[in-house]
Amino acid sequence: MTDLFDISGKIAVVTGGATGIGAMITEGLVRAGCRVFIASRKVDVLQAFTAEMNEIVPGSVEYFVTDLSTSEGTTALVEAIAKQTGHIDILINNSGASWGAEFDAFPRSAWNKVLELNVTAIADLTRLMLPLLEKRAQFDAPSRVINIGSIMGSLATPSVTNSVGAYSYTVSKGAVHHLTKLFSNELAPRHITVNAIAPGPFPSRMMAFATDEEEKRQALADNIPLGRIGAAEDMVGTVSWLCSRGGAYITGAIIPVDGGMSASA
Numbered sequence: 001m002t003d004l005f006d007i008s009g010k011i012a013v014v015t016g017g018a019t020g021i022g023a024m025i026t027e028g029l030v031r032a033g034c035r036v037f038i039a040s041r042k043v044d045v046l047q048a049f050t051a052e053m054n055e056i057v058p059g060s061v062e063y064f065v066t067d068l069s070t071s072e073g074t075t076a077l078v079e080a081i082a083k084q085t086g087h088i089d090i091l092i093n094n095s096g097a098s099w100g101a102e103f104d105a106f107p108r109s110a111w112n113k114v115l116e117l118n119v120t121a122i123a124d125l126t127r128l129m130l131p132l133l134e135k136r137a138q139f140d141a142p143s144r145v146i147n148i149g150s151i152m153g154s155l156a157t158p159s160v161t162n163s164v165g166a167y168s169y170t171v172s173k174g175a176v177h178h179l180t181k182l183f184s185n186e187l188a189p190r191h192i193t194v195n196a197i198a199p200g201p202f203p204s205r206m207m208a209f210a211t212d213e214e215e216k217r218q219a220l221a222d223n224i225p226l227g228r229i230g231a232a233e234d235m236v237g238t239v240s241w242l243c244s245r246g247g248a249y250i251t252g253a254i255i256p257v258d259g260g261m262s263a264s265a
Helices: 020-031 043-056 071-082 108-134 167-190 214-221 232-243
Strands: 011-015 035-040 061-065 090-093 143-148 192-199 254-257
Touching: 011 020, 011 108, 020 035, 020 043, 020 090, 020 232, 035 043, 043 061, 061 071, 071 108, 090 108, 108 143, 108 167, 108 192, 143 167, 143 232, 167 192, 167 254, 192 232, 232 254
Parallel strands: 011 035, 011 090, 035 061, 090 143, 143 192, 192 254
Antiparallel strands: none
């Protein structure tokens, strides 16, 4: 059983890997014995988190500053990582953005900004990473791509709270789920699995408006069947399983990690 879920020695890329769910995933991979490359736009956040992780396991995390919403950004990231390693085993497409506004005031720019990062960047980065992902991919030991979707990608509502609508965000996550299924068929013959995790509420910068105060957090938890918001262990456990031998036969799945919200909606 230990071998079945062992991911030590694997090399992973986690976009947006220094904050929120991305940071949870990065730390989980580090503690599991992986080497992790993380990327985002904020150099100060990347530096601080990388230093924190390297205190846990020296030399386990390296960071890259890039804007993944642009083709130049995705290309630069792949080129930089290729200089550090000849292959990767895991790609976690986690970077994302949101925008909240009333529907009548929701601007066109909010669609462009969110869809560029949440959808186009995932498609582009996955394509560009293929040579690194394929390098050691095997029939019985595939490389893994995990896209971070959302419970909102499967619900016809603009918000899980009573806040203003995140219209472009919910549509983008629905696209991530569909893209995951599409890519799973495309990449299966190349020994690469592609799955998505659809989180419910987790503590993060994006959800801070609903989770940064105990009263708000409890109000949100009251609407979740299991009675609480997600914890780091919930996300890390799912990612670790998908990346291990135990998850090697799963591809094209959209896995809800939401305390039962999607089943009760």
